[in-house]
Amino acid sequence: MEKIVILTGAGISAESGLGTFRDEGGLWAQHRIEDVATPEGFVRNPALVHEFYNARRVQAAKAQPNAAHRALARLQKRWPGGVVIVTQNVDSLHEAGGAARVLHMHGTLAGALCGVCGHRWTSPPEMEVHEPCPACFQPTARPDVVWFGEMPYFMDEIYDHLAEAALFASIGTSGQVYPAAGFAQEARAGGARTIELNLEPSSGASVFDETHLGPATEVIPRWVNEMLVRGRTR
Structure with missing residues (x-):
């Protein structure tokens, strides 16, 4: 078969x-992709990136x-x-x-990733700047999603x-x-x-x-x- x-x-x-990338009035419409979905954007403003993905987690948790x-x-x-x-x-x-x-x-909104050692774990509902990795304890946690420019x-x-x-x-x-x-x-x-x-x-x-x-x-x-x-x- x-x-x-x-x-x-x-x-x-x-x-x-x-929402999709192209929806008017959605989360993506409020931000530039370069600011919230690239490694460079995370380096420039990790607080903005965490705020964006925290909002996406809330939205996803309500969806059926x-x-x-x-x-x-x-x-x-x-x-x-x-x-x-x-x-x-x-x-x-x-x-x-x-x-x-x-x-x-x-990747998934439910995951967190250490930017140093690559350890993965379940993300809390809200992630913050300098969130520590539970494996290496470095303050380098990020959402475990693949950003533009990543494999x-x-x-x-x-x-x-x-x-x-x-x-x-x-x-x-x-x-x-x-x-x-x-x-x-x-x-x-x-x-x-x-x-x-x-x-x-x-x-x-x-x-x-x-x-x-x-x-x-x-x-x-x-x-x-x-x-x-x-x-x-x-």
């Missing part, structure tokens, strides 16, 4: 109340998984060929919706999965941020069929063999139902 690799972006969590998250969890449980979920999102809505192991290539997590594992995929699905992502924007081409080069499920076509829409447009809570459950019916009839 076919192995499915799914990439999700901010669009899958938007209907749960978590939607029908799209739950549908992917159902597909992961029932698809015999295996379903790997890779997400660019730093929320935990996939897990809250019932998904098993999820590859968070950009995403799990890349070797992700590329291995892409090479094995029979189907690659991109959900709710703009197709503008690399390396994730290149995953469809990578999977296609390995022989996978590619599909995009999005509110509107992404920047890389031409790479996909099939496209389904509309709100995530409508498009994804319908697609999952079709996949499971197809799987039962094979």
Whole structure:
């Protein structure tokens, strides 16, 4: 049975109340990316960065998984060929919706990282400047999220999965941020069929063999139902 690799972006969590980079009036609209999502921004003003991510944690804690998250969890449980979920999102809505192991290539809001020794631990609800690392005790704690200019997590594992995929699905992502924007081409080069499920076509829409447009809570459950019916009839 076919192995499915799914990439999700901010669009899958938007209907749960978590804003994307492009939402007007949201947290991202109030700050420059260079100030709150780069290593250089953290060096310049760690207080601002901690304030930004503290607010994102509060926002994420209030969010609930939607029908799209739950549908992917159902597909992961029932698809015999295996379903790997890779997400660019730093929320935990996939897990809250019932998904098993999820590859968070950009880290998670729930994590803290020591900038000196690399130790990771569960973040407190609010992090402060000079927060100490519980391993080396240096005052160098930061959110365990991947900022622009940093290498995403799990890349070797992700590329291995892409090479094995029979189907690659991109959900709710703009197709503008690399390396994730290149995953469809990578999977296609390995022989996978590619599909995009999005509110509107992404920047890389031409790479996909099939496209389904509309709100995530409508498009994804319908697609999952079709996949499971197809799987039962094979």
